[in-house]
Amino acid sequence: MPYKILDKKELAMNEVWYKIHAPHVAKKVQPGQFVIVRAFPNGERIPLTPVTWDRDEGWITLITFVRGKTTMRMANELKPGDELLNVAGPLGNPAPMKKFGKILAIGMITGIVEVFPIAKAWQEAGNEVTTLHVSPNPMVILKEEFENAVSRHIVEGFDLQPGWGMNEIAQELVKRAVAKVKELLENEHFDMILTVGPAGGQKAVFNVVKEFGIPMHADLHPIMVDATGMCGACRVTVGGEVKFACIDGPGFDAYKVDWDELIHRSGFYAPMERLALETYLKQLQAQGGEQ
Amino acid sequence: MAVRRKLIKERVPTPERPAEERVKDFAEVNLGYTFELAVKEAERCLQCPYDYAPCIKGCPVHINIPGFISKLVEYRDDPDKAVKEALNVIWACNSLPATTGRVCPQEDQCEMNCVMGKVGDKINIGKLERFVADYAREKGIDEELLFEIIPKIEKKGQSVAIIGAGPAGLTAAGELAKLGYDVTIYEALHEAGGVLMYGIPEFRLPKSIVESEIEKLKKLGVKILTDHVVGRTVTIEELLEEYDAVFIGSGAGTPRLVNAPGVNLNGIYTANEFLTRVNLMKAYKFPEYDTPVYVGKKVIVIGAGNTAMDAARSARRFGADVTITYRRGPEDVSARIEEVHHAKEEGIKFEYFINPVEFIGDENGKVKAVKFEKMKALEEKDSRGKRKIVGTGEYVTLEADTVIIAIGKHPNRLIVNTPGLKVERGKIVVDENLMTSIPGVFAGGDAIRGEATVILAMGDGRKAAKAIHEYLTKKREGQNA
Numbered sequence: 001m002p003y004k005i006l007d008k009k010e011l012a013m014n015e016v017w018y019k020i021h022a023p024h025v026a027k028k029v030q031p032g033q034f035v036i037v038r039a040f041p042n043g044e045r046i047p048l049t050p051v052t053w054d055r056d057e058g059w060i061t062l063i064t065f066v067r068g069k070t071t072m073r074m075a076n077e078l079k080p081g082d083e084l085l086n087v088a089g090p091l092g093n094p095a096p097m098k099k100f101g102k103i104l105a106i107g108m109i110t111g112i113v114e115v116f117p118i119a120k121a122w123q124e125a126g127n128e129v130t131t132l133h134v135s136p137n138p139m140v141i142l143k144e145e146f147e148n149a150v151s152r153h154i155v156e157g158f159d160l161q162p163g164w165g166m167n168e169i170a171q172e173l174v175k176r177a178v179a180k181v182k183e184l185l186e187n188e189h190f191d192m193i194l195t196v197g198p199a200g201g202q203k204a205v206f207n208v209v210k211e212f213g214i215p216m217h218a219d220l221h222p223i224m225v226d227a228t229g230m231c232g233a234c235r236v237t238v239g240g241e242v243k244f245a246c247i248d249g250p251g252f253d254a255y256k257v258d259w260d261e262l263i264h265r266s267g268f269y270a271p272m273e274r275l276a277l278e279t280y281l282k283q284l285q286a287q288g289g290e291q
Numbered sequence: 292m293a294v295r296r297k298l299i300k301e302r303v304p305t306p307e308r309p310a311e312e313r314v315k316d317f318a319e320v321n322l323g324y325t326f327e328l329a330v331k332e333a334e335r336c337l338q339c340p341y342d343y344a345p346c347i348k349g350c351p352v353h354i355n356i357p358g359f360i361s362k363l364v365e366y367r368d369d370p371d372k373a374v375k376e377a378l379n380v381i382w383a384c385n386s387l388p389a390t391t392g393r394v395c396p397q398e399d400q401c402e403m404n405c406v407m408g409k410v411g412d413k414i415n416i417g418k419l420e421r422f423v424a425d426y427a428r429e430k431g432i433d434e435e436l437l438f439e440i441i442p443k444i445e446k447k448g449q450s451v452a453i454i455g456a457g458p459a460g461l462t463a464a465g466e467l468a469k470l471g472y473d474v475t476i477y478e479a480l481h482e483a484g485g486v487l488m489y490g491i492p493e494f495r496l497p498k499s500i501v502e503s504e505i506e507k508l509k510k511l512g513v514k515i516l517t518d519h520v521v522g523r524t525v526t527i528e529e530l531l532e533e534y535d536a537v538f539i540g541s542g543a544g545t546p547r548l549v550n551a552p553g554v555n556l557n558g559i560y561t562a563n564e565f566l567t568r569v570n571l572m573k574a575y576k577f578p579e580y581d582t583p584v585y586v587g588k589k590v591i592v593i594g595a596g597n598t599a600m601d602a603a604r605s606a607r608r609f610g611a612d613v614t615i616t617y618r619r620g621p622e623d624v625s626a627r628i629e630e631v632h633h634a635k636e637e638g639i640k641f642e643y644f645i646n647p648v649e650f651i652g653d654e655n656g657k658v659k660a661v662k663f664e665k666m667k668a669l670e671e672k673d674s675r676g677k678r679k680i681v682g683t684g685e686y687v688t689l690e691a692d693t694v695i696i697a698i699g700k701h702p703n704r705l706i707v708n709t710p711g712l713k714v715e716r717g718k719i720v721v722d723e724n725l726m727t728s729i730p731g732v733f734a735g736g737d738a739i740r741g742e743a744t745v746i747l748a749m750g751d752g753r754k755a756a757k758a759i760h761e762y763l764t765k766k767r768e769g770q771n772a
């Protein structure tokens with residue numbers, strides 16, 4: 001079932017936007033849901049989030065953060081007119097759609113793309129939505145789109161320092177997110193908070209929110225394989241029970257999530273992911289050498 | 292029936308790759324018969340009369356076993372003709388013989404009461420069936436037969452949606468296509484085949500065989516929509532608006548977990564996740580293939596069914612030291628005898644009468660050991676005829692850096708949550724025609740049985756196809772009247 005790439009562009013540093021022909025997803029997808037993409041015959045199945053879609057024209061858009069082998073290969077090798085091998089979905093449960101009141105929705109770097117459809121729909125459902133994008137400045141995206149979609153959009157940007165790796169960026173992100181969320185919560189009243197994965201930043205934000213006792217909806221990012229409830233890779237402990245994030249989630253009550261377990265589980269394959277990426281980079285180098 | 296001159300008591304053996312060699316790769320273990328060997332084994336069959344033959348009674352889909360075996364002997368001078376005739380007999384009841392010949396628990400089915408067993412070895416029906424299918428596939432004889440069938444199909448102008456491309460769905464699809472219905476399969480994963488593709492490993496059932504079965508279905512005009520998750524992409528209600536009938540063959544894909552502390556530690560897999568990574572995603576070829584799997588030095592597999600054997604033998608192929616642990620005794624192991632035998636040959640250890648009570652992790656949240664309670668068996672039997680077991684209060688701890696849980700599965704939740712669909716204990720309830728509580732919606736395979744077998748799933752697919760044909764014939768006639 002090939003799915004044509006109608007358009008593709010680099011939105012910002014390491015952030016790639018794809019417009020994909022996938023009518024079966026476009027027809028049904030709701031904010032909060034995701035898809036599984038497979039791009040290469042020897043590739044992984046990776047979860048990504050439809051950011052916008054057109055039900056009649058049958059397309060969805062995806063934005064990926066180039067972080068590992070699959071997202072890098074997609075960025076390097078796919079061009080408009082090519083096809084993705086698989087786009088399965090929509091998957092997961094839609095985010096709850098009701099009137100909460102004043103909402104703060106937080107995304108870090110590319111996490112903001114997953115916030116977009118939910119925040120937009122919540123605003124349309126009569127909520128007053130503030131979105132907060134914490135990101136290195138060269139990676140700020142969707143600013144205008146958010147400004148048109150919600151009551152207020154805040155960008156908490158920072159410059160990258162020479163010599164910073166992913167770890168330093170992640171530390172700075174968390175620091176900034178925690179400080180900004182604290183400031184907002186101290187000065188304003190909110191009825192609901194939304195965050196999306198990865199788990200490290202989510203947990204840090206949750207620890208702030210918890211002190212204010214505000215309800216918090218967390219879209220979790222455990223590692224997934226099939227995302228149809230068949231494998232259990234995505235299992236998380238919520239309220240003391242084992243849940244499968246792909247069919248029971250991905251959204252859960254942040255107060256019930258076992259964050260440390262989720263953080264451990266998300267990082268389990270890091271050494272192998274690094275090996276895959278390094279092998280790929282070496283291949284690229286070798287190819288470059290031949291030319 | 293010609294009187295045989297001499298009883299040949301011993302089975303003609305099928306060549307197998309030696310254990311030391313095969314644990315190093317994922318290539319097939321048993322190499323199967325050549326035509327010559329197959330004829331020799333076929334000659335041993337006593338050709339019991341159709342109404343009596345206990346082998347036919349033992350086969351859940353009642354293949355005319357002496358019928359297909361006799362063709363091999365009858366046309367021994369023309370192998371292609373022999374195989375074509377034999378395949379024709381098998382296809383009357385079973386459209387996936389290359390698969391069933393490999394994975395059926397023959398010892399409990401067709402071969403169980405084979406008359407030859409009274410005087411010597413039972414006939415190797417499974418391997419003969421496999422031979423016919425393999426030879427036919429290699430020589431294109433199966434397609435030849437298929438192309439003889441296709442022009443005779445009369446289009447009915449009605450359509451059926453099939454949910455799930457496992458053995459139940461594939462069989463129903465094939466039968467319905469042959470009856471002239473427009474068939475579309477909705478499959479959640481990126482490849483069709485169900486457990487045959489994601490669960491049963493390459494060394495037991497090469498994926499090229501499953502792929503060739505699926506190609507044949509496509510030639511029959513069956514449409515396969517992968518990446519379509521029923522319950523999300525489309526609901527059963529919506530399918531009913533678009534199609535004249537629906538068949539649910541969504542299997543029993545949800546894994547059961549051990550209810551013990553630490554079950555979410557890293558390094559603890561369900562057999563489904565482990566096997567999906569290894570088979571469907573080809574993690575045994577990482578990093579050439581992108582999906583990783585972690586197999587440590589010491590692997591513990593919990594459970595003793597086919598799934599456990601497959602997980603254990605796959606882990607062994609990564610070079611690990613593998614132990615299968617089971618809370619009951621050797622007499623209750625439910626895996627096929629051949630698999631247990633192969634597992635032992637490959638150096639897999641078995642520990643009986645221990646039941647996991649806790650998974651112990653290190654400071655990084657990774658499993659390092661499993662604590663088990665020692666069990667003992669009572670004389671009293673439970674409802675499944677197995678001896679009841681009780682804990683002894685004594686414990687033993689085994690080290691492990693990878694644990695694979697293979698203790699069974701439930702039907703897919705996305706399907707069983709359909710409004711109006713009657714479900715009992717996770718299984719879809721059907722009547723004697725395999726129709727569910729929703730008119731026009733039929734179901735079969737693991738979705739109605741819980742974890743069962745390939746041949747029972749196929750049998751259901753075939754039976755449901757007949758029932759759907761009757762149902763749609765009435766509907767057609769009703770419309771025409």
Ligand SMILES: Cc1cc2nc3c(=O)[nH]c(=O)nc-3n(C[C@H](O)[C@H](O)[C@H](O)COP(=O)(O)OP(=O)(O)OC[C@H]3O[C@@H](n4cnc5c(N)ncnc54)[C@H](O)[C@@H]3O)c2cc1C
Pocket residue numbers: 034044045046047048049050063064065066067068069070071072110113114198220221222223224225250266267269270273274277
């Ligand atoms: C519900 C959901 C929605 C998501 N939506 C988006 C999105 O819209 N845009 C986006 O850029 N990213 C999204 N992600 C994360 C995305 O799936 C990972 O970035 C991607 O899998 C990385 O693959 P890789 O090979 O490039 O990197 P890798 O090197 O393989 O992995 C880098 C990190 O990504 C995570 N990851 C890897 N594989 C998976 C997997 N199969 N499932 C989940 N996480 C994984 C792990 O934390 C890992 O350490 C989403 C994840 C989930 C669970």
Ligand SMILES: Cc1cc2nc3c(=O)[nH]c(=O)nc-3n(C[C@H](O)[C@H](O)[C@H](O)COP(=O)(O)OP(=O)(O)OC[C@H]3O[C@@H](n4cnc5c(N)ncnc54)[C@H](O)[C@@H]3O)c2cc1C
Pocket residue numbers: 228394395396454455456457458459460477478479480483484485486487490491519520521522540541542543544566597598599601627703705706735736737738742743744745746748
């Ligand atoms: C590891 C393992 C080894 C086994 N070994 C043997 C053996 O040696 N011999 C034997 O006879 N049996 C064996 N079995 C059991 C046998 O494989 C099953 O009984 C059989 O596959 C059931 O067939 P099925 O068609 O009902 O379901 P499945 O084979 O489970 O297929 C169901 C299909 O439906 C799809 N699906 C599920 N939900 C949805 C949805 N919502 N929308 C769309 N599609 C969906 C799934 O992705 C899957 O492809 C084994 C099972 C396992 C797991």
Ligand code: SF4
Pocket residue numbers: 349350351352353354356385391392395397400401402416417420746
């Ligand atoms: S389908 Fe299975 S039980 Fe029936 S004859 Fe073939 S191997 Fe035996």
Ligand code: SF4
Pocket residue numbers: 335336337338339344345346347356357404405406407414416
């Ligand atoms: S029971 Fe055995 S000997 Fe008799 S027909 Fe069947 S396979 Fe042949």
Ligand code: FES
Pocket residue numbers: 223224225226227228229230231232233234235244245246247
């Ligand atoms: S990803 Fe396999 S069950 Fe959720």
